[in-house]
Amino acid sequence: MEPKVNILIVDDEEIVRESLASWLEEDGYEVKVAENAARALERLPEKEWNLAMVDLKMPGMDGIELMDEIRKIKPETIVIIMTAYATVDTAVQAMKKGAYDYIVKPFNPEDLSLTIRKIIEHQKLLKENIYLRKELKKQYRLHDMVSKNHKMIEIFELVKTVAKSNSTVLVQGESGTGKELLSRAIHMESPRKDEPFVTVSCASLTESLLESELFGYEKGAFTGADQARSGKIELAKDGTLFLDEIGDISLKLQMDLLRVLEEKEFRRVGGTQLIPVNSRIIAATNRDLTKAIEEGKFREDLYYRLNVISVLLPPLRERKEDVPLLVEHFLERFNIEMGKNVEGVAESAMRMLMDYSWPGNARELRNMIERAMVVTKGRMILDADLSLPQTPGVPLSNNRGKSLSEMEKEHIRRVLLDNRWNIIRSAQVLGIDRVTLYNKIRKYELKKEPVLNS
Numbered sequence: 001m002e003p004k005v006n007i008l009i010v011d012d013e014e015i016v017r018e019s020l021a022s023w024l025e026e027d028g029y030e031v032k033v034a035e036n037a038a039r040a041l042e043r044l045p046e047k048e049w050n051l052a053m054v055d056l057k058m059p060g061m062d063g064i065e066l067m068d069e070i071r072k073i074k075p076e077t078i079v080i081i082m083t084a085y086a087t088v089d090t091a092v093q094a095m096k097k098g099a100y101d102y103i104v105k106p107f108n109p110e111d112l113s114l115t116i117r118k119i120i121e122h123q124k125l126l127k128e129n130i131y132l133r134k135e136l137k138k139q140y141r142l143h144d145m146v147s148k149n150h151k152m153i154e155i156f157e158l159v160k161t162v163a164k165s166n167s168t169v170l171v172q173g174e175s176g177t178g179k180e181l182l183s184r185a186i187h188m189e190s191p192r193k194d195e196p197f198v199t200v201s202c203a204s205l206t207e208s209l210l211e212s213e214l215f216g217y218e219k220g221a222f223t224g225a226d227q228a229r230s231g232k233i234e235l236a237k238d239g240t241l242f243l244d245e246i247g248d249i250s251l252k253l254q255m256d257l258l259r260v261l262e263e264k265e266f267r268r269v270g271g272t273q274l275i276p277v278n279s280r281i282i283a284a285t286n287r288d289l290t291k292a293i294e295e296g297k298f299r300e301d302l303y304y305r306l307n308v309i310s311v312l313l314p315p316l317r318e319r320k321e322d323v324p325l326l327v328e329h330f331l332e333r334f335n336i337e338m339g340k341n342v343e344g345v346a347e348s349a350m351r352m353l354m355d356y357s358w359p360g361n362a363r364e365l366r367n368m369i370e371r372a373m374v375v376t377k378g379r380m381i382l383d384a385d386l387s388l389p390q391t392p393g394v395p396l397s398n399n400r401g402k403s404l405s406e407m408e409k410e411h412i413r414r415v416l417l418d419n420r421w422n423i424i425r426s427a428q429v430l431g432i433d434r435v436t437l438y439n440k441i442r443k444y445e446l447k448k449e450p451v452l453n454s
């Protein structure tokens with residue numbers, strides 16, 4: 001059973017107190033009344049009030065002063081101001097001072113019932129969001145990486161211990177799972193963190209270019225080598241050498257690398273002098289190296305040399321619990337980068353993200369969020385802002401071919417989301433009155449959607 005929703009009504013007119021109380025009790029709320037501010041303050045400690053409905057004009061302390069007190073004593077209680085004097089001034093004053101909304105007497109029971117329901121739902125949502133945020137804080141973080149998946153957390157723990165050593169690490173995982181990010185994290189956790197982190201992208205270079213990239217060369221080593229140059233192994237010095245896409249290098253270079261790993265020294269191309277290797281080596285690949293070994297494309301001895309410490313990053317589809325976490329992480333980051341204020345992802349859009357299989361893993365998710373934040377017009381990312389590839393059963397929004405009423409529904413939904421279902425503000429934005437807005441909400445069966453971040 002849901003916990004009881006407690007409402008406190010404060011009004012000096014008995015008829016208002018009684019009729020309000022009976023309507024709200026009919027709706028299933030637990031209602032108590034107070035005939036003035038002093039009595040209300042007495043009743044406040046009795047319980048956790050979800051909502052206080054406070055009359056603006058009362059003898060003694062008025063509604064706004066009482067609201068200030070309530071906010072001090074029970075900051076979680078939502079206050080709405082009731083007024084018979086529907087002047088914009090008092091309403092604005094009340095809202096500025098922190099009233100959630102104001103309602104104008106005399107009330108229409110049906111309207112009132114809907115308003116109260118929305119408020120209670122909103123409050124529930126806020127509480128859920130606070131809870132969610134606390135949960136998010138419990139998430140595991142390793143430098144720029146976040147995860148709450150148990151396998152990932154084990155990897156983070158492993159990294160923290162092995163980072164202190166000089167052992168070679170082999171990071172494996174599909175494209176976009178965070179291999180480079182993790183390698184950087186190992187570097188940052190290590191005593192070498194103030195030394196260079198040098199990346200070699202093994203896949204993008206031909207054999208001879210990669211050779212000189214790695215080892216450097218002496219003047220005259222080959223045509224065009226009119227000056228000696230140090231390679232990345234030298235540049236890494238006492239830092240970390242990151243060999244990205246190690247699965248793509250030729251068998252000859254595999255042999256050369258093996259020698260470097262075994263002897264801890266090397267020669268530049270065309271050179272005679274032996275240069276010591278002091279860097280720590282981390283290699284990454286998205287290839288299945290055991291398969292490559294079977295096929296004769298990767299040296300088994302090099303594999304064992306590299307694989308002293310082995311990390312296998314699981315694909316995102318196997319840790320869907322990380323999707324909301326990553327979304328939150330990217331929102332935060334792109335809000336800063338883009339100077340935006342996107343607050344979250346609508347529930348239906350989040351469902352689409354959760355259902356998707358993420359062949360491009362976290363990188364694909366990051367790109368999708370980045371794009372959605374560019375195209376979104378509101379504060380929330382909606383289904384239509386996502387450019388998910390067509391998956392059966394997940395229709396994508398597309399305005400062309402939509403009826404006018406579908407467009408209206410979508411627009412109203414967005415405005416409501418943007419204004420956190422504040423009916424007054426939403427109606428203002430839409431340029432219609434509240435009653436019309438309520439009617440449309442009913443007509444389109446719009447419901448408040450939980451958001452990730454409010």
Ligand SMILES: Nc1ncnc2c1ncn2[C@@H]1O[C@H](COP(=O)(O)OP(=O)(O)OP(=O)(O)O)[C@@H](O)[C@H]1O
Pocket residue numbers: 144145146147173174175176177178179180181182285286326329362363364366
């Ligand atoms: N756990 C994570 N937390 C936060 N961001 C992540 C995480 N994993 C990946 N990312 C994001 O995904 C992007 C891609 O990660 P990274 O470059 O490390 O992948 P990769 O495994 O090296 O991919 P590839 O094999 O294609 O090179 C990162 O720049 C980062 O934005």
Ligand SMILES: [Mg+2]
Pocket residue numbers: 179180244
């Ligand atoms: Mg990479």
